[in-house]
């Protein structure tokens with residue numbers, strides 16, 4: 001049995017979604033161990049250190065191995081258990097875009113969003129006034145424009161079919177929506193609706209909220 005180590009509203013939602021896209025079934029093929037964030041700091045609890053010294057979500061336990069990094073875990077799962085057609089072949093013209101967007105999610109997209117989150121929480125002085133606030137705003141505008149222009153040209157980020165890059169980036173675009181910033185971007189709105197219409201995404205949402213409620 002595979003175990004997803006989960007924090008509510010976190011990147012571990014990517015894994016539950018991927019597992020459902022791969023046809024794995026909650027309770028039969030995988031279980032979820034949910035931890036609560038510290039209500040004041042939103043940090044992961046100290047008990048997670050006992051599972052892995054880095055103590056961040058998600059983690060995946062497979063036998064006696066515990067892996068971290070959502071992107072690495074997704075690649076691990078598809079490499080070891082089959083990719084269900086979510087990875088273009090290296091000869092496919094969409095493969096370079098697949099690689100780019102898969103890694104862009106954690107490598108570039110999250111930074112301006114996190115900078116903005118921390119400055120808005122007042123960690124860099126009065127919100128909206130620090131140099132960091134300006135950097136975050138400019139970074140987010142650049143990010144949103146790049147995602148929007150790509151999604152105006154194609155249905156999914158790496159072409160006309162859904163890939164694992166959309167699991168990585170879909171979580172980011174849903175975060176943009178959750179933060180109330182998607183309004184001016186019709187292609188991102190269309191993309192979020194297409195994600196939410198996927199049966200695997202809907203199953204994952206249900207599994208995630210049920211496992212959070214029973215934590």
Ligand SMILES: N[C@@H](CCC(=O)N[C@@H](CS)C(=O)NCC(=O)O)C(=O)O
Nearest residue numbers: 010011043044056057058069070106
């Ligand atoms: N790049 C890592 C980021 C991991 C990460 O920062 N996870 C957050 C949740 S989304 C976390 O555990 N935060 C609590 C903490 O840092 O204490 C990944 O994609 O897995």
